[in-house]
Amino acid sequence: MNAGLTDDEFEALLEVSRGLKSKRLSPRVLKHAKLFSGLKYVEYNRNGLMVISERGTQTLFMKHCIDGLRKIAKDPVALLDANVRTFLLKKSHISPIEGAVGYVITTKGAESLADIDAQQ
Incomplete structure (x- = not known):
């Protein structure tokens, strides 16, 4: 799923997803730019700005x-983003x-979470 991305790499990808305003990259994004490009997580516009790809x-x-x-596993009343909640309910x-x-997490959700934890 995540090609083994670390928390720092996820934070950098999130920063790119918010939209960069200039070609000058923050140290965090610059550190991971080559990885993101290689994994096809980012693209470059005609103006040279890095943008997040569909992937x-x-x-x-x-x-x-x-x-x-x-x-949800820790706190049944935890707030979730609407699109995340919709996806988890639909699946x-x-x-x-x-x-x-x-x-509440269903059996299917618990199994998925166990599989994800086993992969890490």
Whole structure:
């Protein structure tokens, strides 16, 4: 899923996804620019600005989904982004708690989380 990206690399990719305003890169992004380019997570516009690619966007989204699943595992009433919550509900990784506010991880979600943790 993430090609073994570290937290620092994810933060740099998130910084790129927010949009760079100049060709001058921050030290964090500059440090990982070659990796991102090689993994096709970023592209360069005609004006030379680095922008996140579709593949990079998908990688960040999956990271947010995994983090959201972990949040729900710890706290059933944790707040999730709307698109992450929708994705996890659609894929049956979480389900709403009946008669209460919050979500619970389904068996499928727990298995997915266990698989992800086993890969790391």
